[in-house]
Amino acid sequence: MTQDQLKDAVAAAAIDEIKPWLERGTVLGIGTGSTANLFIDRLAALRDDFKGAVASSEASAERLRGHGIEVFELNSVGTVPFYIDGADEVNAHLHMIKGGGAALTREKIVAACAEKFICIADASKKVERLGEFPLPVEVIPMARSYVARELVKLGADPVYREGVVTDNGNQILDCFDFMIDDPVAIEARINAIVGVVTNGLFAARGADVLLLGGEQGVERLPPA
Numbered sequence: 001m002t003q004d005q006l007k008d009a010v011a012a013a014a015i016d017e018i019k020p021w022l023e024r025g026t027v028l029g030i031g032t033g034s035t036a037n038l039f040i041d042r043l044a045a046l047r048d049d050f051k052g053a054v055a056s057s058e059a060s061a062e063r064l065r066g067h068g069i070e071v072f073e074l075n076s077v078g079t080v081p082f083y084i085d086g087a088d089e090v091n092a093h094l095h096m097i098k099g100g101g102a103a104l105t106r107e108k109i110v111a112a113c114a115e116k117f118i119c120i121a122d123a124s125k126k127v128e129r130l131g132e133f134p135l136p137v138e139v140i141p142m143a144r145s146y147v148a149r150e151l152v153k154l155g156a157d158p159v160y161r162e163g164v165v166t167d168n169g170n171q172i173l174d175c176f177d178f179m180i181d182d183p184v185a186i187e188a189r190i191n192a193i194v195g196v197v198t199n200g201l202f203a204a205r206g207a208d209v210l211l212l213g214g215e216q217g218v219e220r221l222p223p224a
């Protein structure tokens with residue numbers, strides 16, 4: 001199977017996971033990226049069974065609207081029962097690195113307001129230790145050099161993602177060569193640097209369910 005087929009298999013599994021819980025008033029939290037896009041495309045068939053969605057990026061909001069799914073402001077919704085999103089890396093504790101698509105801050109905000117975070121990923125995303133994928137850090141533009149120097153002190157090799165402006169008007173530093181042994185501690189340590197908006201470690205609030213697509217089918221962690 002191709003990686004896209006594995007991504008579509010987990011998108012389908014996520015639909016099966018949430019479908020029994022959908023009600024007319026349900027507003028879902030929706031992530032960003034190619035796996036989330038496949039989920040959005042499948043969600044379109046159910047659009048009359050729930051109220052709408054909160055999106056973690058302008059791109060996902062546009063795709064949802066394109067399918068006739070109403071998009072709500074998070075402030076008007078409060079909490080969402082499910083947040084469904086992909087990941088760049090995920091470990092056995094369901095800690096993740098996210099933000100390859102530069103949407104990490106809004107993803108973290110919507111995830112924080114979700115009762116259940118369902119991570120959907122193909123098997124290539126599962127790792128023993130987080131950090132081979134460069135960890136994204138969203139920074140206020142005027143703080144970029146300062147934050148980069150502080151990240152070097154933590155052992156990372158930060159590289160400015162040139163030309164990328166986040167939906168919040170900020171910039172991204174990608175931390176290369178950063179092997180992360182204690183994701184909860186590193187997440188908090190980076191977030192404490194002045195000028196950091198947030199970083200792509202989702203460890204303090206990891207996923208609750210991982211749907212992982214491999215050649216043998218979709219594995220659910222924890223098992224149902």
Ligand SMILES: O=C(CO)[C@H](O)[C@H](O)COP(=O)(O)O
Pocket residue numbers: 031032033034035036085086087088097098099100101102103104107
């Ligand atoms: O965090 C993200 C975007 O900011 C994505 O979830 C992550 O990059 C995975 O993307 P894809 O589903 O395309 O592999």
